[in-house]
Amino acid sequence: xxxxxxxxxxxxxxxxxxxxxxxxxxxxxxxxxxxxxxxxxxxxxxxxxxxxxxxxxxxxxxxxxxxxxxxxxxxxxxxxxxxxxxxxxxxxxxxxxxxxxxxxxxxxxxxxxxxxxxxxxxxxxxxxxxxxxxxxxxxxxxxxxx
Amino acid sequence: xxxxxxxxxxxxxxxxxxxxxxxxxxxxxxxxxxxxxxxxxxxxxxxxxxxxxxxxxxxxxxxxxxxxxxxxxxxxxxxxxxxxxxxxxxxxxxxxxxxxxxxxxxxxxxxxxxxxxxxxxxxxxxxxxxxxxxxxxxxxxxxxxx
DNA sequence: CTCCTTTTCTTGAATGATTCAAGATCTGAC
DNA sequence: GTCAGATCTTGAATCATTCAAGAAAAGGAG
Numbered sequence: 496x497x498x499x500x501x502x503x504x505x506x507x508x509x510x511x512x513x514x515x516x517x518x519x520x521x522x523x524x525x526x527x528x529x530x531x532x533x534x535x536x537x538x539x540x541x542x543x544x545x546x547x548x549x550x551x552x553x554x555x556x557x558x559x560x561x562x563x564x565x566x567x568x569x570x571x572x573x574x575x576x577x578x579x580x581x582x583x584x585x586x587x588x589x590x591x592x593x594x595x596x597x598x599x600x601x602x603x604x605x606x607x608x609x610x611x612x613x614x615x616x617x618x619x620x621x622x623x624x625x626x627x628x629x630x631x632x633x634x635x636x637x638x639x640x641x
Numbered sequence: 642x643x644x645x646x647x648x649x650x651x652x653x654x655x656x657x658x659x660x661x662x663x664x665x666x667x668x669x670x671x672x673x674x675x676x677x678x679x680x681x682x683x684x685x686x687x688x689x690x691x692x693x694x695x696x697x698x699x700x701x702x703x704x705x706x707x708x709x710x711x712x713x714x715x716x717x718x719x720x721x722x723x724x725x726x727x728x729x730x731x732x733x734x735x736x737x738x739x740x741x742x743x744x745x746x747x748x749x750x751x752x753x754x755x756x757x758x759x760x761x762x763x764x765x766x767x768x769x770x771x772x773x774x775x776x777x778x779x780x781x782x783x784x785x786x787x
Numbered sequence: 788c789t790c791c792t793t794t795t796c797t798t799g800a801a802t803g804a805t806t807c808a809a810g811a812t813c814t815g816a817c
Numbered sequence: 818g819t820c821a822g823a824t825c826t827t828g829a830a831t832c833a834t835t836c837a838a839g840a841a842a843a844g845g846a847g
Contacts, residue, residue, distance in 0.1 A: 512793095512794065512795070512842085512843050512844075513843080513844095514794095514795065514796080514842075514843075516795085516796070517795090531833095532833075532834085533833085548797090549796085549797095550796065550797050550798070551834095552796075552797070552798080552799095552834095552835090552836095553795075553796050553797075555833095555834070555835080556795070556796075557795090557796095560795090569719065570719070571719040571720070573715065573716070573717040573723075574717070576832095576833060576834090577719075577833085577834090590762060590763060590765040590767060592765065599763040599765060600763075601762060601763065616736060616747060616774075616776075617736060617745040617746075617747065617778075617779075618778070618779035618782075619736045619738065619745060619774070619776045619777065619778050619779070620776045620777045620782060621736060621774045621775065621776035622775060622776050622777075623774070623775040623776070624772060624773070624774050624775075625772070625773045625774075625775065626770060626771070626772050626773075627770070627771045627772075627773070628762075628765070628767045628769070628770050628771075629767065629768060629769040629770075629771065630762075630765045630766045630767035630768050630769070631765065631766045631768075632763075632764070632765050633763075633764035633765070636764075636766060658813085658814050658815070658823065658824070659814080659815095660813075660814075660823095660824070660825080662824085662825070663824090677804095678804075678805085679804085694826090695825085695826095696825065696826050696827070697805095698805095698806085698807095698825075698826070698827080698828095699824080699825050699826075701804095701805070701806080702824075702825075703824090703825095706824090722803095722804060722805090723804085723805090
């Protein structure tokens with residue numbers, strides 16, 4: 496895993512105020528890629544740099560602000576709650592296990608800007624192509640069913 | 642739009658019992674591609690062939706049964722509720738308008754089995770690649786904002 | 788450093804899609 | 818026609834997410 500970037504600089508660079516909850520959330524998302532909001536709330540509250548509590552509402556607000564600023568990316572495969580990751584900018588996608596819901600990163604097979612040119616875009620102006628691969632993860636393959 | 646297929650035959654072919662609610666739901670999904678559950682419930686209740694009411698629970702159950710049988714496909718872009726379509730089997734994808742949520746079909750630019758070979762699948766056994774294009778629909782382009 | 792404005796966080800409640808549960812009804816096979 | 822099991826009805830519960838109003842903190846100006 497890469498070293499933790501300077502979260503404070505990231506926030507300032509995005510014209511966002513630097514607050515403890517934001518630093519904690521940013522750190523939590525970085526430390527737990529693909530974690531859902533609930534897990535992030537727990538991680539933030541376990542963070543030593545945050546003495547008191549952090550309300551769940553604050554985490555929701557911060558996640559939205561960070562997503563809007565492009566510092567984190569929100570993913571939400573069908574049947575799952577929202578999940579977040581700090582890996583942004585590169586064009587990578589995800590494999591989701593149908594059995595246990597595990598998510599893993601994958602680089603696109605096609606190239607840097609995958610599938611971005613739809614054959615017939617129906618007049619839509621497309622700015623992003625999101626790819627979700629569905630399958631079964633190694634764990635669920637070796638242990639077929641319980 | 643293609644002619645309505647024989648829904649009863651479709652159900653029997655999938656080893657599903659033929660009931661009025663199922664025929665009505667199948668017809669509603671066929672008539673309203675990309676409709677959400679709520680819209681489908683309304684469509685089903687407006688269906689003349691269904692005299693009495695049909696409970697929302699029945700529609701949920703039917704949608705799940707039809708999806709499991711592969712007669713319909715469930716899609717759920719981030720931030721949207723579940724939507725359904727009868728176009729299955731071909732490998733097509735969707736464009737979603739960030740502004741109004743409109744969904745339109747698109748054929749894959751890459752080929753018949755798009756992106757299905759991830760460069761590094763992390764040990765996952767992939768069986769489907771789902772592509773969602775994000776952008777702005779024609780209506781929301783001409784009428785930028787309200 | 789102190790004050791002020793605006794943004795952000797806390798507390799507490801509400802929303803709404805979806806699911807759970809138990810019993811009644813209907814389907815399809817014999 | 819009868820029967821077992823699948824399916825539907827009714828009614829309530831779940832839970833991620835959002836809404837709302839006031840308190841607290843951030844950052845720029847003086």
